[in-house]
Amino acid sequence: MKRTANETPEPAVGETTTAVHPLDVATDLTIEGEGLYRGRASSSYSNRVGTFGGFISATLLKSVMLHPARLGEPVALTVNFCGPLAGGDFLLAARPVRTNRSTQHWLIELAQADAIIATATAVFALRRETWTSTEASFPQVPAAADLARLPPLARHAWTERYDMRFVKGAPLFGAKVGADDSTSVLWMRDDPPRPLDYVSLTALSDAFYGRIFIRRPRWTPFGTVSMTTYFHTDAAMLAAHGDRALLGTARALQFRNGYFDQTAELWTPQGEVMAACYQTVYYKE
Amino acid sequence: MKRTANETPEPAVGETTTAVHPLDVATDLTIEGEGLYRGRASSSYSNRVGTFGGFISATLLKSVMLHPARLGEPVALTVNFCGPLAGGDFLLAARPVRTNRSTQHWLIELAQADAIIATATAVFALRRETWTSTEASFPQVPAAADLARLPPLARHAWTERYDMRFVKGAPLFGAKVGADDSTSVLWMRDDPPRPLDYVSLTALSDAFYGRIFIRRPRWTPFGTVSMTTYFHTDAAMLAAHGDRALLGTARALQFRNGYFDQTAELWTPQGEVMAACYQTVYYKE
Numbered sequence: 001m002k003r004t005a006n007e008t009p010e011p012a013v014g015e016t017t018t019a020v021h022p023l024d025v026a027t028d029l030t031i032e033g034e035g036l037y038r039g040r041a042s043s044s045y046s047n048r049v050g051t052f053g054g055f056i057s058a059t060l061l062k063s064v065m066l067h068p069a070r071l072g073e074p075v076a077l078t079v080n081f082c083g084p085l086a087g088g089d090f091l092l093a094a095r096p097v098r099t100n101r102s103t104q105h106w107l108i109e110l111a112q113a114d115a116i117i118a119t120a121t122a123v124f125a126l127r128r129e130t131w132t133s134t135e136a137s138f139p140q141v142p143a144a145a146d147l148a149r150l151p152p153l154a155r156h157a158w159t160e161r162y163d164m165r166f167v168k169g170a171p172l173f174g175a176k177v178g179a180d181d182s183t184s185v186l187w188m189r190d191d192p193p194r195p196l197d198y199v200s201l202t203a204l205s206d207a208f209y210g211r212i213f214i215r216r217p218r219w220t221p222f223g224t225v226s227m228t229t230y231f232h233t234d235a236a237m238l239a240a241h242g243d244r245a246l247l248g249t250a251r252a253l254q255f256r257n258g259y260f261d262q263t264a265e266l267w268t269p270q271g272e273v274m275a276a277c278y279q280t281v282y283y284k285e
Numbered sequence: 286m287k288r289t290a291n292e293t294p295e296p297a298v299g300e301t302t303t304a305v306h307p308l309d310v311a312t313d314l315t316i317e318g319e320g321l322y323r324g325r326a327s328s329s330y331s332n333r334v335g336t337f338g339g340f341i342s343a344t345l346l347k348s349v350m351l352h353p354a355r356l357g358e359p360v361a362l363t364v365n366f367c368g369p370l371a372g373g374d375f376l377l378a379a380r381p382v383r384t385n386r387s388t389q390h391w392l393i394e395l396a397q398a399d400a401i402i403a404t405a406t407a408v409f410a411l412r413r414e415t416w417t418s419t420e421a422s423f424p425q426v427p428a429a430a431d432l433a434r435l436p437p438l439a440r441h442a443w444t445e446r447y448d449m450r451f452v453k454g455a456p457l458f459g460a461k462v463g464a465d466d467s468t469s470v471l472w473m474r475d476d477p478p479r480p481l482d483y484v485s486l487t488a489l490s491d492a493f494y495g496r497i498f499i500r501r502p503r504w505t506p507f508g509t510v511s512m513t514t515y516f517h518t519d520a521a522m523l524a525a526h527g528d529r530a531l532l533g534t535a536r537a538l539q540f541r542n543g544y545f546d547q548t549a550e551l552w553t554p555q556g557e558v559m560a561a562c563y564q565t566v567y568y569k570e
Contacts, residue, residue, distance in 0.1 A: 075510065075511070075544055075565055076365075078363040078365075078511070080361075080363075080390050080406050082382065082385070082388075082390045083383065097394075097401045098368065098400070103367075103510060105365050105367045105401070107392070116383045116390070119382055120406075121363060121365050121404055121405075121511070123365055123510050123511050123565070125510070125543070125567075127542045130541075130568065131540065131570060133500065133539070134539045134541075135466055135467060135536070136539065182420060215420075225360065225361065225408050226360070226406070228363060228513045230544075230546050232546070234542065251420070253419070253421040253558050253561055254420060254517050254557070254558040255415075255418045255420070256415075256418075256419075256517055256557075256558075257413065257519065258410070259360055259412070259515075261515050261517070263548065276546060278563045280361045280408070282410075284415070285415050285416060
């Protein structure tokens with residue numbers, strides 16, 4: 001029998017029934033077999049062309065999170081975007097290719113109308129307590145409450161799903177000149193607020209505007225071709241964080257002949273790195 | 286008929302016959318079918334346990350470079366290390382999963398004795414000239430010739446294959462205390478020198494000592510579990526570079542509960558980014 005992966009128990013008597021968050025509605029998967037799922041491209045996370053890459057990445061990760069053979073928690077996820085995800089259903093296939101004592105390696109494919117839309121690899125692991133050190137420095141920033149929210153972008157529904165408050169480096173659509181460097185610093189969280197988990201953290205790690213729009217204000221066709229997220233967290237740290245904003249930082253090394261890179265970090269307000277995300281992005285002209 | 290992928294023409298009369306470089310010997314692949322190859326773990330690139338990950342990554346990339354269906358040049362390569370590569374033969378399977386007008390997506394698997402040793406995804410692309418900007422700053426450093434070479438590490442044959450001259454952040458095996466931060470800056474090139482190409486650049490992008498050895502001088506079992514290289518170059522830029530050293534920089538954001546990250550950049554002496562490499566690395570204790 002097919003079942004819905006997001007089934008939740010009935011609320012107990014006296015408990016408040018809360019609406020299901022748009023991200024949970026969007027990433028709801030129907031299990032069609034072991035490691036086989038059916039999903040549906042969400043209009044809540046649509047992009048100018050296709051669907052927000054963070055939604056695709058989150059759904060790919062979720063297919064492993066739901067898999068009965070899963071070992072541990074995510075350490076690394078790489079998603080390769082092969083083509084735009086159109087509206088309608090898609091199929092996911094997640095397969096563990098090797099399971100060691102404390103690590104597990106996955107291959108995942110997302111297909112729509114017989115075309116591969118995205119491939120991914122993931123590393124999951126059982127983590128144990130070790131010597132720990134945050135080496136990077138948390139920047140000096142004002143509190144999120146003291147900053148204005150960036151208005152969402154028309155025709156990019158996914159931007160309505162994120163509350164973004166820029167300290168610096170907001171995208172400069174319509175400005176006369178670009179910024180000298182592409183660095184962005186911003187507070188960011190789901191809208192409506194949602195307790196952070198691996199699925200939402202994956203989506204959030206892609207919720208940065210393309211670096212080129214900070215440097216060069218005119219509209220340019222562009223798209224991420226490959227994205228890698230490293231998870232520096234665990235279930236306890238995520239639970240302790242709750243639904244507060246993360247501080248995001250992003251920058252580029254180089255724009256050259258059709259591709260630029262982006263390095264992004266997502267920080268807790270206490271100055272721990274929650275995740276980092278690396279991308280290589282196509283741009284035209 | 287099986288043929289060797291590295292077959293080279295006979296030298297012309299009067300031409301100097303040069304020895305084949307150890308990297309080319311090591312990454313020599315026998316074509317067993319379309320996208321199917323047999324290789325051999327090289328003792329020239331052996332590691333304390335198994336074989337240098339840069340050798341594995343270079344071989345995975347080479348399997349696509351040799352593929353008759355290949356489109357363009359590498360933009361991104363992600364390698365997931367599932368287990369150590371022992372001595373002896375291994376098999377490679379490279380498959381294009383989607384070919385667009387200017388991009389192509391690949392899945393690659395490396396197996397030995399029926400176990401998956403590594404999986405990889407790669408993005409290749411036809412690149413065209415666009416607006417270009419190197420945003421990151423090339424550091425102020427002395428010339429390679431003015432620095433002493435770091436002696437290779439016993440029982441790590443691969444370290445003999447790289448001439449490394451550290452400006453700062455050499456590994457501190459045997460020191461009493463570690464450095465305050467894990468940043469390394471060094472000139473690095475193949476030994477013997479070899480004209481740079483995508484295969485050697487891939488290997489070089491993994492030729493950094495684990496960040497933990499700069500911070501914490503004692504020996505720790507460790508190993509990269511996932512590595513992503515972005516290529517910021519093209520064939521013409523590689524040819525112009527020749528066999529000169531690249532400036533490498535590497536640092537970590539965070540060490541936490543068994544995993545740390547590493548971000549590395551490889552620069553030309555003229556201050557262009559040739560490649561960047563991101564890793565997540567397991568460490569014990």
